[in-house]
Amino acid sequence: MNTVVCAKTNQDIILLDKIANSGEGEVWTTNWSGMLAKIYHHPTPERFAKLEVMITHQPDDPNKQLNHNSFAFPQSLIKDNKGNLIGFLMPQIQGGVELIDIYNPRRRRIKKLEVDWHFLHYVALNIASIMTTIHREGYIIGDVKPQNILVNSQALPSFIDTDSFQVRHPYSSQIYPCLVGTEGYTPPELIGKDFHNIEQYIYHDNFRLAVLIYQLLFSYHPFSLGHWQGAEDKPEQNELIKRGYWIESEHNLLTHNQNTIPLNILHPALQKLFKKCFNDGYSQPHLRPSAEDWFYGLSQGVNHLKVCDQIDSHVHSSLENNCYWCDRSNKLNADIFKLPTGIKSTSKIRIKSSSSTNYNNDQTNLFPKNKNKSTQIFDAIFDANNIEEILKQNGKEITIIGQVINNITNGVLPHKQNSQYLVLQIKTIEFFDNNQEYQSYNIQEYQPLYIIVNFQKFPLFLNTINNISIDLYLKVYGKIQVNKGIRWFPRKNIPIFSIIPPFLRRSRGDRTDTIIVRNHLNTPQIFLENLNQIMVLSESEAKSLLSFSDQNNNANVNSQP
Structure with missing residues (x-):
């Protein structure tokens, strides 16, 4: 067995089982309860300077009182027996599946997961709230992708691979960039750029967040499905992003077909946020909705969900009389919310519970059994x-x-x-x-x-x-x-x-x-x-946020459904 040393306490750490290996390094379980060790193949002083900032300036975990780790943040550097820095310690995220296993209908059936539109709204809501916490501390996630987010059965997400974040030293202008990105989640203005030489901003993460939320609510990428109306062959996904062509864009070059899902099944607040991000935000990235904007929009969406009268696993907007998922499954003979054999829907219990309360500024937990008061990350407006x-x-x-x-x-x-x-x-x-x-x-x-x-x-x-x-x-x-x-x-x-x-x-x-x-x-x-504390709004957005806050304050609500 390999033995390394915690740089913070000088205590020995025993590396037990290697659970991951990449071009960057290896991840090991350890004899320290609930802790993993990441050991780099090629350690550099710049990497450890970045980690030191992250260890010193930890975001407040909004789920700490729920005994859930919202992000696997570095806790201490690790040395070898010669005193050389070789890696870091981080919390182990247990009991979660990758985000793609949640939003992809085929994969969630294989894993026998109970997932409906209510659950997906909650996952999106909680991702938005966690990203708000991360942004408020001055971090840019950069490599936002489904593989880096794990979700448990309570709809609580956890961000992993946090050492890839872009880090700004809080007391100087030193930037430690995020060096990696993932196709399909890179905003149009960064496609083809060398990440080693650029500083990223919150509005870049805002694009990535909108893509993730779209995938959760629709089960596919916003720049993928649809009928191509252009004269040339349909561009690849990255090129569609670069040109700003998506299924609801003003260019009308990508239109709906039988497999796509219309935007108007969403709450109007969410429709507006998607259009603002992918249409207005295409040429003016600073207009993209923030994670906090998505939190408020998703809160309104969740508050207007109901269970279908015919099929319990069908959850749709209460603003619509008919169940869209029933109409779609009858038309296509395919139901993306059909539960795996042996799995019974709990949607009526969850939605009845959530309808009895509302949302304030707390982190949101899907199930009513966890009534602990969680850390407030969304404060009064x-x-x-x-x-x-x-x-x-x-x-x-x-x-x-x-x-x-x-x-x-x-x-x-x-x-x-x-x-x-x-x-x-x-x-x-x-x-x-x-x-x-x-x-x-x-x-x-x-x-x-x-x-x-x-x-x-x-x-x-x-x-x-x-x-x-x-x-x-x-x-x-x-x-x-x-x-x-x-x-x-x-x-x-x-x-x-x-x-x-x-x-x-x-x-x-x-x-x-x-x-x-x-x-x-x-x-x-x-x-x-940090610049994430301030955001320019339109007049209508300002009035909408103030109106939303007034409604919540008048309702004297709490976020536990």
């Missing part, structure tokens, strides 16, 4: 204009929807004299005029929300944040800090872009170089630590 309520959230992590009023670049905060900041302000209450005569509108005893970025600490934010213009709608996530002592002093040559409330505009004048915040006003702030 607040309207940026509701400053009084935001102030009450001091110290809490929340999501805020608002419209940009000011973009104050290169400002210097008095308590951080050497730090370059940008401030996005939601609403202006006080300002100076050109003669620096103080104009005070003491409307309330608090200031509007400030979103603050330290460009010395995070220099790569500069270009992105500077492009955020006045009147854009933003979704911002972070911890609220209420500051009672920030003062902005008059300063020349600081570009300040202001739009003040309509009832003050007639007396606005031209004010371009100075702004002040009085000491006694309470100022709610969010300090950005």
Whole structure:
């Protein structure tokens, strides 16, 4: 038996059975309960520098209280008996099957799995919530594919192969790229690119997530089936992705046939998200829905599912009178939700249980027997204009929807004299005029929300944040800090872009170089630590998210079905 050493504790680890071997390395079971060891064939200093960042900065596992590992994150480096770094320890994921075994009808019948549309919605919902957690910590998954996601019988997924993630050092601009990708999941703008030389962003993962969710809900890839209407031969899948041709694209070159499933069987919120990702997001990748957007859309979808009156394994939208799956199976003489012999449907029990409750911002567990309160990863959504309520959230992590009023670049905060900041302000209450005569509108005893970025600490934010213009709608996530002592002093040559409330505009004048915040006003702030905390929305999206949040808050709901 081989013996290696844990670099964190200097304790011996015995390698027992080799369970996987690839060009990158070997994976072994160990004598440490619930832990696997990955040993690299060709260790490099860069690889271990990346792993050190991951070990030090772990995402919060949303399923920790359910005793489920949502991701097999590195826990410690491993040394050989000469003290050389050779690999790392990670949690062992047990009791799961690959994602393709869940969404592929033939494979789930072979494995005798009970899977219906309700179960598939839940798997997609939980993948979205886990990816939100990962993105919030600043990681990009990169190699998103079905083989890297295992799912258990509770519809709880686990991400493996996490050492391939793209990692950004949280205190510098150092990027450790994701070097691998999978055909069919690479967004069009990255096809043919050398992953060794590019930095990936959250919107690249957003494309991959949309493909996975489509496969879960429809059982096939969105850029595959369909009747080709073009003059030339039907392009390969990668070429279809590169051109933006899918079955619901505006080009109408790929159309439905008897084997394809129409998008309109989904809840309208999900239809919109798919179109936004694959149509709008084709030329403007930053418009692709985030993992959190998918969570909210899938929550609405799950809340509008019902069991078919004829076949228990058929679950369809409650917005439709007829069961689509019955109509399809009668037409094609093939039922993709036919259960394996000996397997009985539990859909009525599950959907009855989930219909008695609703969804809040907790990670979602499919079955009612696990009633443990899980870690909150989706926090309450607040309207940026509701400053009084935001102030009450001091110290809490929340999501805020608002419209940009000011973009104050290169400002210097008095308590951080050497730090370059940008401030996005939601609403202006006080300002100076050109003669620096103080104009005070003491409307309330608090200031509007400030979103603050330290460009010395995070220099790569500069270009992105500077492009955020006045009147854009933003979704911002972070911890609220209420500051009672920030003062902005008059300063020349600081570009300040202001739009003040309509009832003050007639007396606005031209004010371009100075702004002040009085000491006694309470100022709610969010300090950005990664770009995944901020997202540009359309007006309709902003209103939709706020409306969804209001409905959930009014229902006083919880996420356990």
